[in-house]
Amino acid sequence: MLLAQGAARAEFLTNDPLRSPLVPSLEQQLEARINNGTRGETRDRADLFMAEANGQLRRGAPTQAIALWEQAYDFYRQANDETGMGRALDLIGLTQGELGQLAPAEDALRRRLAIARDQNDYRGQIFALNNVGTLLLRRGFAPQAERSFQEAERIARDVADIDGQGISLSNLGLAAARQGQHGRAVKQLEQALVFRQRSRDPPGPGHDPQPFGGFLPRP
Secondary structure (H helix, E strand, O other): OOOHHHHHHHHHHOOHHHHHOOOOOHHHHHOOOOOOOOHHHHHHHOOOHHHHHHHHHHHOOOOHHHHHHHHHHHHHHHOOOOHHHHHHHHHHHHHHOOOOOOOHHHHHHHHHHHHHHOOOHHEEEEHHHHHHHHHHHOOOOOHHHHHHHHHHHHHHHHHHHHHHHHHHHHHHHHHHHHOOOOOOOOOHOOOOOOOOHHHOOOOOOOOOOOOOOOOOOOH
């Protein structure tokens, strides 16, 4: 939900900057489909593991889901399917982050970032950098998190990704707040709202509509 600038100031003051959500949400990722045209037995096995993992997560078994996604990742790697690898890593990292396993979640999402860079997937880079930064922020590494958000914002600005700019500026505001720089934090959060209001499209994959707080939604 978009907020007026005055409301954003009040919202910022009452929320914990360490509770910024990861993007995209687990529900968005579970509903995603990979349509990259690849075929073959190895790819089909990877898809089966992905489907079973998604079912395990919906049944409340995230640890089992992570193990199955890791197997799916291995099969996608054997099939040279980077799109599938990236999606598996997203789900692994998002779920580990929700479980509080922040260091392994960061590792998974950094690997996802590397794939996005290999594919020249700018939107994937924007979201991965924001996710890595969010995990760093939760671990108490605010300056490092800020650098990750800054890189995400630069890429979003270069490719004119309005949603990406809004998310990145929101997170930059949270990083500034964590470092006690409240004036800069409010300014960046207000700038983020401008980009959210300029967005002509509804939130797409990777765009959580509530950037100011909350945990990942459970499927």
